[in-house]
Each structure stands twice: as C-alpha cells, then as structure tokens.
Amino acid sequence: MTTKSSLPDILPLAVTPGEPAGTGAEITLKAWSSARNLLSPFFLLDDPERLERLARLIGADVPVRAIDKPEDAAGVFERALPVLPIAFSTPPVPGKLDPANGGAVIAGIERAVQLTSEGRSAGVVTNPIQKSVLYEAGFKYPGHTEFLAALAGPDITPVMMLAAPAVRVVPVTIHIPLKQVPETLTTEMIVTKSRITAEALKRDFGCRSPRLAIAGLNPHAGEDGTIGTEDRDIVAPAVEALKAEGIAAFGPLSADTMFHAEARESYDAAICMYHDQALIPIKTLDFWGGVNVTLGLPFIRTSPDHGTALQLAGTGRAHADSMIAALAMAGDMARAREMYND
Template identity: 90%
Template sequence: MTVSPSLSDILPLAVTPGEPAGAGAEITLKAWSSARNRLCPFFLLDDPERLERLSHLIGANVPIEAVDKPEDAAKVFQRALPVLPITFSAAPVPGKLNPVNGSAVIAGIERAVQYTCEGRSAGVVTNPIQKSVLYEAGFKYPGHTEFLAALAGPDITPVMMLAAPALRVIPITIHVPLKQVPEALTTEMIVTKARITAEALKRDFGCKAPRLAIAGLNPHAGEDGTIGTEDRDIVAPAVETLKADGIAAFGPLSADTMFHAEARESYDAAICMYHDQALIPIKTLDFWGGVNVTLGLPFIRTSPDHGTALELAGTGRAHAGSMIAALAMAGDMARARAMHQND
C-alpha cells in the first residue's frame, strides 16, 4: 500500500517576491501567521529587513528569519517565516512602483524555478507581478506563465487552470478579444490543452481516470449549426479525438448548464473556449479560494488568482485567502505527484 506523504515529508515551497510595491509580501506574511500549522513549509525570496518593517506597519508582527538555503526553511518554519534574502535596488514603498526593482523581481522568479528544478523545493508559488515595471527591466514575455515556460526549457506548452475545491476550469483562449475568439480557436488547440489537462489531473490531482467536460463556444453549443458552426466544425472533432485517445471527454456542452452543483459532479475539469466562460463561474463560486495553476510545466506552479493590489499595499487590508489557497494547493499537488511517481 502506498502511504500519502505528510506535510513534513514534502520539500518547502519557494515563494517569489512579486511586485515589491504591491500586496504580495503582505499576503505571504498573513498566510504564514494564520495558516502555517496546516500548510506545507515555504520560504519567501525577499529582503528580510523590509519584511520586518512591513510586518510592523500592517500590525502582523510576524517573526522573520533569514536562511541561507532552501533546505533550512523547514527547520525554522513553525517559529518564523523563512526568507532567502534578495536585494532590491531601491527600498520598496507600498503602492509606489519603481522600475529599478524589476531586475530583482525577475531574479527572484529565476531562483525559485532553479531551486525547484534542482529538487531543493517542492514547487513555485508566485506572487503577482506588475508587467509594466518588468518590461523596463528587459522582461520580454507577455506574462508570468510564458516566462516560466521559457525557464522550464524548449517544447513546453503551458496551460492555465483556475482551480478551487468546487471547480477546475481551463480557458482554451485567454486574453483574446471576444470577436476574435472564433478565428483563434482550433481543434488542435483544444486537443493539446485537454491532453495536458488530463495528464496533470492524474499526476498532480490524484484523478485516476480524469473526466473532461468540453464547453461549446456558442449559446446552446450551436444547436446543430443553427447558432454558429464552430461547435460542430471545431469543438466536436476535438471531443472525438480525445475519446479516441481514451480520455473521458464529453461535449460540446451548453455552457449555461455546466456549472450548477449537480453538473459539476460529473467531471473533474471543465474545458472552456474563452476567458470569461471559464473565470466567471469559478470566481462566482469561490472568489477568494481560486488558484491560478500552470499545467504542462516540469515543476509545480500555483499563484493567487488576483493582481498586485497596489491600492491596498501597506494598509493591512489585503486579503490572504487566495495566497493561502495557492500554498495549500501546491502542497497537495506535491503530495499527489509523489504518490503518482511511487505507483
């Protein structure tokens, strides 16, 4: 019998600094303070002295302890937040963006990925970034996900999943204007992302035989071509290909009846055709518990499902729920992956 690894058996998670003017450090401090007894140990890449100042500013009074290497994090985690020091070019000011700190943010992400690829941390949990600042530091990627894929190596197809206890969704097209979605959508794109999703569900979520509900693009999934032909010509062939692969996929389904409680019991993940078709139901069901997960990488990556919250930085009002959920899910994924490898 395979025994599930306990929290103490899992390597610590590497948490990136995110935008230092944003609320990322605050929600990480709050996550340690309120949930450390039920989370996998983690360490934050940041400036220990600035975290001490920030902790006092927001009234969290979290003890900070600098560590030299990831392996030391678990030893101190219950008494203090472990921090692997990085240096910012200028002292971060809550709510005030400063492009000179972009290079430190990029380096923090690179170090977290490096530690994880070396087997020194169990996964990467990324705090939100401010892309406009990073672009001034030479960042050449549309976002976090593409950068992580580049760090992972060639021939990586990253897939965005939004996950909460009640629902997992995968948008096939993401930041595409709605009027451009039909021409951007292809059968191959649906099949590729669905295959990656099915494999990740087995490896990282403990689903032995993943069930995928495939949403239609048009109202009522096109009604046999009378309300648009994309579901008949693009989505349905993808479903048939997935079935031929042995994947339990079904659809295209009318999206307006996919997300009630009874329907959700019939699948492990919903494959959606565009951004809001996926994100509206999950954010409605669990706004603070949603986690951004990148599938298709050789390492675990989760992130809170929100932005930098510059307007809340330094106020103590930033909500840590999504960060706690991201840390918890990364730990759960690490345990599931360990069990999958041992099977």
C-alpha cells in the same frame, strides 16, 4: 484544506517576491501568521529587513528569519517566516511602482524555478507581478506563464487552470479580444490543452480517470450549426479525438448549464473556449479561494488568483485567502506527484 499533521513531509515551497510595491509580501506574511499550522513549510525570496518593517506597518506579528539555503526552511518555519534574501535596487514603497526593482523581481522568479528544478524545493508559488514595470526591466513575455514555460525549457506548452474546491476550469484561449476567439480556436488547440489537463489531473490531483467537460463556444453549443458552426466543425471533432485517445471527454456542452452543483459532480475539469467563460464561474463560486495553476511544466507552479492590489498595499487590508489556497494546493500537488511517480 487537509490538516498538515495528516500529510507526509515534502520539500519546502519557494515563494517569489512578486511586485514589491504590491500586496504579495503582505499576504505571504499573513499566510504564515494565520495558517502555518495547516501548511507545509515555505520560504519567501525577499529582503528580510524590509519584511520586518512591513510587518510592523500592517500590524502583523510575524518574526522573520533569514536563511542561507532552502534546506534550512523547515527547521525555522514553526517559529518564523523563512526568507531567502534577495536585494532590491531601491527600498520598495507600498503602492508606488519603481522600475528599478524589476530586475530583482525577475531574478526572484528565476531563482525559485532554479531551486525547484534542482530538487531543493517542492514547487513554486508566485506572488502577483506588475508587467508594466517588468517590461521596463527587459521582460519580454506576455506574463508569468510564458516566462515560466521559457525557464522550463524547449517544447513546453503551458496551460492555465483556475482551481478551487468547487470547480476546476481551463480556458483554451486566454487574453485575446472576444471577436478573435472564433478565428483563433482550432481543434488541435482544444485537443492539446485537454490532453495536458487530463495528464495533470492524474499526476498532480490524484484523478485516476479524469473526466473533461468540453464547453461549446456558442449559445446552446451552436444547436447543430443553427447558432454558429464552430461547435460542430471545431469543438465536436476535438471531443471525438480525445475519446479516441482514451480520454473521458464529453461535449460540446451548453456553457450556461455546466456550472450548477449537480453538473459539476460529473467532471473533474471544465475545458472552456474563452477567458470569461472559464473565470466567471470560478470567481462567482469561490472568489477568494481560487488558485491559478500552470499545467504542462516539469515543476509545480501555483499563484493567488488576483493582481498586485496596489491600492491596498501597506494598509493591512489585503486578503491572504488565495495565497493560503495557493500554498495548500502546491503542497497537495507535490504529494500527489510523488505518489504518481512512485
């Protein structure tokens, strides 16, 4: 993490409430407490009074200060956690889901996106949500990513990246059964997600000439069709199409040799064919430091790479490492984007 004093100022980051019965508020309190001297200012959309109670419950010495607008966050941040108030329908209880609060969670996400789209926040950092609760409140999307894409406007193709200092990975297919991957995977899908990834690496991560390592689907990348034909017929044509566009892509590669230290030095992001092919390496290399980044949006969005952790809510034992990493990465991305746009 780069020290804050060495970085130019950016607008404050908007942090969404996430599931109020989960650990989102706790890890945000802890992030401010332990890393505020390293992070750019951020504000949390939540209920200030409930945060004060929660801080006392978990033994966190975190002053909370309600603000009227995002522009007030920077002046408050050094002394207290700035909170832009939202109202929950019922008082949240750690570890106990309540569908009545689903509307407030959705409204918090919408408000954070609105403020960022208006240029009043540098980016959105989302706390984990409990989708089962939101569905009861009328949520109609498979998850955060699809909802954010809908809020961003038409013709948006969101791409999920998991990023840590050791590696960046992008799964082409995500939450589908493994047996459906070969029939779902297409050359155009690989090209589209790789193209969006390459552009994001230039704009948001400062990679002037992004290098993409394209993983094969089958063991040993299919061995010229002897272990499945998908790598020959689907993945290899995607690599050639990307090269034709001037993107430094190479593969298909045998996934079992892509993630050791020497191999990782040869690329800026690994494009993987399915969920676990991407997530197992990053979670093995840096379980607590991984950040979920949504590429392809007109605004910056990062999130801790874990769930609501209901079993830890209210105990004070939830780790804030991934939230700190998400806040730091969002700030770094905002600065990189400013430089790119200039």
